[in-house]
Amino acid sequence: MRLKDLYRTDIYDERRGPSFSPLILFVVTLSYIVTVVSFGRYETFRLFPLASYPIFIGSFTRVSFRDLFRKMLPVLPFIIFIGILNPFFDTARTEYLGIVISKGWISFFSLILKFMLIVPASLIMVAATGFDGLCRTAASVGLPDVLVTQLFLLHRYIRLLVEETHNIVRARVFRGGKITVANAGNVCGPLLLRCISRSERIHSALECRGFDGQLYHSSALSKRVPAGELIFALCWIVFFTVVRMLDISRIIGDMIVGCVI
């Protein structure tokens, strides 16, 4: 985990405001994820039209596809580990594109495809709405104040502590010291104690500013959702339903191939 990974897809700019209402984008993203995972493990081709959503929303919000891919790469090995054993245990054969292939490979590709569809969708959601916006929306729909405050604080302090940790590790390596499990206490312990004393200072600072248990203002919550965004959500949810029920790529493909031939 590297610090630059945290901000790699961050396009949200507080001065500009979010490109989308967080609630709308959250609802659409969640329905998208549910639609993708509801497909069976052998339905690889029917998943392709669903790539339209991340492609559309990614090009609309200008999230770099390269950054998205870089964020996905470190997580991919775990998915491959789970999926790669499918071909060994599911050896029933079937014909695909004129090639005889085991069904295990089809389910493996469908798993990888699902991962490649879902992960960009949720990363783009955060990039387009901003973490603060998402937290505020979550608070307005009933997420407890304690957790919302916790999320705000965590998001603010990650950067600080990650930088501090980098310095500790660098200092240790420069002095030629190897970090082993036996000296875990000496490496992490001082950092932990510093964190605790820092939290005391933060608490005093919060109290001085009249902290009453929440870090956000409820006035910001009463925003109306523009009609355009409602139409946007509705269109996509209808699209997901249609793709789930009909083999849309085949229908369009048949129409085109039919016209050409």
Add this chain to the structure above:
Amino acid sequence: MVVIIFKRKELMKMHMADALVSPAVGSVFWAAGAYLTLKSSAALKKSDDRGMTALMGVLAAFVFASQMINFSIPGTGSSGHIGGGLLLAILLGPERAFLSMVSILAVQALFFADGGLLALGCNIFNMGFFPCFIAYPFIYKKISDRLEGTKGIFWGAVIASIASLLMGAFFVVVQTVFSGITSLPADIFLLLMLPIHFAIGAVEGFATAMVIIYVYSKMPEVLSLSKDKPGSGDMKRAVVFFTLLAVVTGGLFAWYASSSPDGLEWSIERVAGTAELESPQSFLHSLSSFIQDRFAPLPDYSFRSETPSENMGTTVSGLVGSIITMTLALALGMFFRKRKGRQ
């Protein structure tokens, strides 16, 4: 093989991804996670100790940062880091540690693609519930109360860490197999996951113990912060309920896994409720049949063959259709972006 997997530690982390869970499994664990979160928040609201708020936030960030430090394990060539859930539970008490873990897992899912939105409930259950509500109060506390000083901390942390990782890994298998994603028989999957997580748990427990012992020697009062936390009766009931549920699910799963690994897949399809999704509504079905009959260049294939095999014609049509849909989406995205830019 186990050695190779252990060396590539990222393969064996416990985060469930969205692609690995079915909607049914995802929503069941979302409900469990949401219930525990609400109960924990209610318990904290009652205690009304705002002094701990900043500590929770900063310690969660500490766990995040400290997991970047990988300690090498002499003689093995592998590495490990400190276990987050248990460390937080020791420093903050179970409810606060649980909420901190929820926040860490949410940030990991949203920023690092580690986990996912739908799988968040599963991850909260595997990596939040077990270390905070089971391993800490029933293992770590009991051992550290019985054995005085650093010995108690050491053995408590190591055993609690191993136990929480084993429980978490067991539930990763349960969730993956119930989601019907893998063809791997459940018993082999368990045999792969449990020994590796036993080893990871021992390393994480050791590293966590070292950190706690360091804190204990320098600032012992920090460890007493979590000791005087009020335990709410509601929370205890919730924990007992979920523990029983986990035991029953695990027991049923183990019985299934040992008796009929193939039968399990059959049961997953029933649990996942894909049956009703498989059959499209009659109007849409007839509409699409009409379109297909009208335009299909290869007329003798049915709308949806029951077998998953797809012949050449179908695949070509599918590919052409997919490419057109995706190109259209890209064009629309760019068009709307330009329009918005002009406004």
